[in-house]
Amino acid sequence: MSPHGFSRLSLRAVALLSLSAAAAATAGAAGAVEFPQTPSMFYGGLCGGSIRTWADTDSPGRAVFNIQAAPITGVGPGTYSMAPLCEVWTNVDWHNTTTGAAGRYAVNVVSGIYGSIQYSEFQETGSGHVEVTVSTANPLSIPQHGAFDVP
Structure with a gap:
């Protein structure tokens, strides 16, 4: 895997984890x-x-x-x-x-x-x-x- 492919994959993973964490925090505070x-x-x-x-x-x-x-x-x-x-x-x-x-x-x-x-x-x-x-x-x-x- 090229260095560029790895960095794109890492950025996507970080973005996905950030969105998941934000959704979990919003769901936890709903009640x-x-x-x-x-x-x-x-x-x-x-x-x-x-x-x-x-x-x-x-x-x-x-x-x-x-x-x-x-x-x-x-x-x-x-x-x-x-x-x-x-x-x-x-x-x-x-x-x-x-x-x-x-x-x-x-x-x-x-x-x-x-x-x-x-x-x-x-x-x-x-x-x-x-x-x-x-x-x-x-x-x-x-x-x-x-x-x-x-x-």
Whole structure:
């Protein structure tokens, strides 16, 4: 095979893989609905940041609620006071306006200068239109609202 034939084959392979990856990423995100980020102060130091939440709606009659804190800023106690590790209870209150079902996903989100792990939980929302309020236990936060449909 000539060097030109090999490079053409390589370029075609790269283009095909790129298109496949883009299609897979689009398909994977099809059932996800992200809500506005919730700004909040955290406990365990003088820390602040925002909390990202979204719902995956690929399963009929239920949703997976996901919570993840963005990197926080602030100061905390201890040797590494400029790299604090802080926490705040975060609530995702949901109400299915079609069926009347309601629930809450609450988790203590621990975050640092690199953010937090992803917290997730299935909720049996039922099929229909679901409205969400995301808040924290800290009074210095701004609750956010969102909505999505469950098949």
